[in-house]
Amino acid sequence: MNPIRTRLGALVLATLALLGSHAAVQAHGDVKCAPVPKAEWRPHTELERKLTADGWVVRRMVATDSCYEVYAKDPQGKRIEAFFHPKTFERVDAK
Template sequence: MKNILIGALFLNATAVGAALAGEKCDVPVAEWQPREALQTKLEADGWQIRSIKTEDGCYEAYAVDSKGNKVEAYFDPKTFKRVDGESEG
């Protein structure tokens, strides 16, 4: 009985730890839009895209925005909503 209790506590702690260490974007890969679609959207907004990669479950874009600022931004891969990021300028 003691081993069962210890095992249950371990599994619970593991699940909580995984949830706390989650990624910025929690979207199943099957629901992701193509990165080319994000690039097209950002270019239509006046951005010059340097690269788009996957990071923390999100798309991470390195670009120059329409105001000429260098930008490192994260986007939800399903909705393309901006999650967070940094810009210079």
């Protein structure tokens, strides 16, 4: 097999994988939590403790404009991106 063609194929597959993962992240960009003043947000460390106690393995947590965005493995070991209300810690699904 032609080595140039093999490398080109690998590059195309890597590019498609990168674009696909970016599209999946963008799909969740429309998640909005009910508005609450920043002063009423509970600490993200409290949410992390709650999720850990529930069997989650939290990899990363980000505060968006209105929610906590969590990258973790759920209790079944599935990689997940989830959004939580910053005051109630209720899970918020994409609309």
